[in-house]
Amino acid sequence: MLDISTLAQTDAAARDFARTLNAGDVVYLIGQMGTGKTTFTQSLARELGVSDYVNSPTFTLINEYPLDSFTLVHMDLYRIRVAGELIEMGLESVVNDHSIALIEWADLFPEALPTATITLTFDLKGHDERTLTITRH
Ligand SMILES: Nc1ncnc2c1ncn2[C@@H]1O[C@H](COP(=O)(O)OP(=O)(O)O)[C@@H](O)[C@H]1O
Ligand SMILES: [Mg+2]
Numbered sequence: 001m002l003d004i005s006t007l008a009q010t011d012a013a014a015r016d017f018a019r020t021l022n023a024g025d026v027v028y029l030i031g032q033m034g035t036g037k038t039t040f041t042q043s044l045a046r047e048l049g050v051s052d053y054v055n056s057p058t059f060t061l062i063n064e065y066p067l068d069s070f071t072l073v074h075m076d077l078y079r080i081r082v083a084g085e086l087i088e089m090g091l092e093s094v095v096n097d098h099s100i101a102l103i104e105w106a107d108l109f110p111e112a113l114p115t116a117t118i119t120l121t122f123d124l125k126g127h128d129e130r131t132l133t134i135t136r137h
Helices: 007-018 037-048 083-088
Strands: 025-028 062-066 071-078 097-104 119-125 128-137
Touching: 007 025, 007 037, 007 128, 025 037, 037 097, 037 119
Parallel strands: 025 097, 025 119, 071 097
Antiparallel strands: 062 071, 119 128
16 A cells, blocks of 8 residues: 655655556546545556546546556546446447557446456545555456
8 A cells, every 4th residue: 555645755756656557557547536546547647658638537537547558548437427428438449459558447348348457445534634455356
């Protein structure tokens, strides 16, 4: 379990984690609203070479960032009400061997998603004690 209570700790943890990723990885980001999932993803994306600003995909559901050897795919399922919407999105065309997928709120629709290779669990205790647990499957 990592202490990511400060933004600097979150940034460092995200950059370290980014360097362990490989094309084909599917990363579930689990944790309540405001625990830092998007913030972590922003640092991770910068480390992987994304120069665009990484927005929260709360409304777009899915953002794609093409890089040299894979596409970084960032999803947020919070607003998807039925798993059918996910299947209609044609996930296999965006989450595949040529992508690294980061999926916020993946626990809402596990049956409609590719299996996670790594699960990140974010916790917030009180209002400033943040932790991250990395589980590799
Ligand atoms: N380590 C941190 N220290 C302080 N504030 C943080 C930290 N991580 C995230 N935040 C802040 O918490 C808020 C919610 O973070 P966000 O990444 O959007 O959460 P989530 O995507 O899990 O809903 C943002 O205002 C963000 O700046
Ligand atoms: Mg978010």
